[in-house]
Amino acid sequence: MNEDKEVKISTTDPDSGYMFREGKPEGFFYLDHRTVDVKYNLITDVFVTAGNVHDATPYLERLDRQRERFDFKVEAVALDSGYLTAPICKGLDSRGIFGVIAHRRFHPTQGLFHKHEFQYDADQNQYTCPQKQALIYSTTDRHGYRHYVSDPKQCAACPMLDKCTRSRNKRKVITRHVWEDSKERVRLNRLSKSGKKLYRKRKETIERSFADAKELHGFRYFRLRGIRNVTEQALMTATVQNMKKIALQLERRELG
Template identity: 30%
Template sequence: MDSTHIKANANKHRFTKEMTYIEAKAFQDELEDEINVQRQKEGKRPFIWDMGSELTDQGISNADPESGYNVKGEREKHFAYPTHTACDEHGFVLDVVVTSGNIHDSQAAVQLVKKVKRGFLEMKHVVADAAYKTPMLTRFSSQTHVRPVLSYTRSKGKEEFLSLKLYVNDEYYDCYLCPGNQELTFSTVNCKEYRKYKSDPKKCMLCLLLNECKTSESNQSTCLGNVC
């Protein structure tokens, strides 16, 4: 599964600026409810989701308002329609979803997987690049018994600290193990839909890797994992 753009028959210099709401991501409401349920179990306040933060300033084409403004370098600015295509392992097209410019990739991906699954019940995997690597698509795929195979995303962090890819996830015990062989246990779910894990600061104080570890001022190591 991958996406490309079909150029719209619209002048890229003729548009108006409008404040519009970003299209909701697939399963967004369900994930937000799950986050708050988890936080309430921990005795923490639920998040109040700010809909105003979803407003964005978008360029709307005068000729084709449903298209979206696509930017890929100074020479590749144009209004276009994102097209999401699913192929089998031989390169034959199984189905296509064409959306307007304000539809999030995860929303289109869910629609496409639904369509292909209806036509090909034997489908067991969906392969896509990092643009589709969202909690929403992962959750939907697992619910429909389709395994998502998504591109590896390089761990982000400062060079002077230990790489986050050195932290090992133990799914059975729902924890992470740091390079110092210390356990990071589940703490909470943050507002960005990630599960947060923390170490025991008393053990971190005695660790030989303390100065190389990404820790807080309280000498506590943290690690983030996906909600799903």
């Protein structure tokens, strides 16, 4: 019997969420998901969630909201590694948007072949291991991952078994999401000349926007409790930042 996952709830601010991430402080927080444009660094969207909501969860909905409400013709987006999920890659692909997403560092088991060493054949819908054995399609789980499995009889006699799998049944399993093709296209975008140029802009746009909010506008801590009050502070902070950006652009035009 599977027990329900324990969800920590703050006794002083139930709307907040318990966040635990590597390299980040642990505790109850809110997250500000914001979007900025690459030309003027204006904040075009602000959306606050509890700290235990994954960054990728509200992304496509907020993207569509901006496209519909402001009639933005979004051609490209640059995102950090937290957004490198199959649904987002598929969503960008289906919307005709050039997506550049940072590489997520994986930590495979030491001493075993990496997944990229298994070659995928789309026509045969199967993988081939470094020893040229086929891993055939077995099933698709409820999360959208296809499972490809090897023949344990062949694996048992393979001289590279110790570098391939440590399963007791001597069977290697490779998983591939049904939208993996979209994810691979996003990876190629990141490696392209235009993709590298676009991603470098992140440090000058969204990263700077958050830094300014924290350092110049007291955004490290929320003044009130409750998601409605926190959203109000986030919106007011973004408004002030945008007013400063607009004023600077108007001044440059006059001087130019």
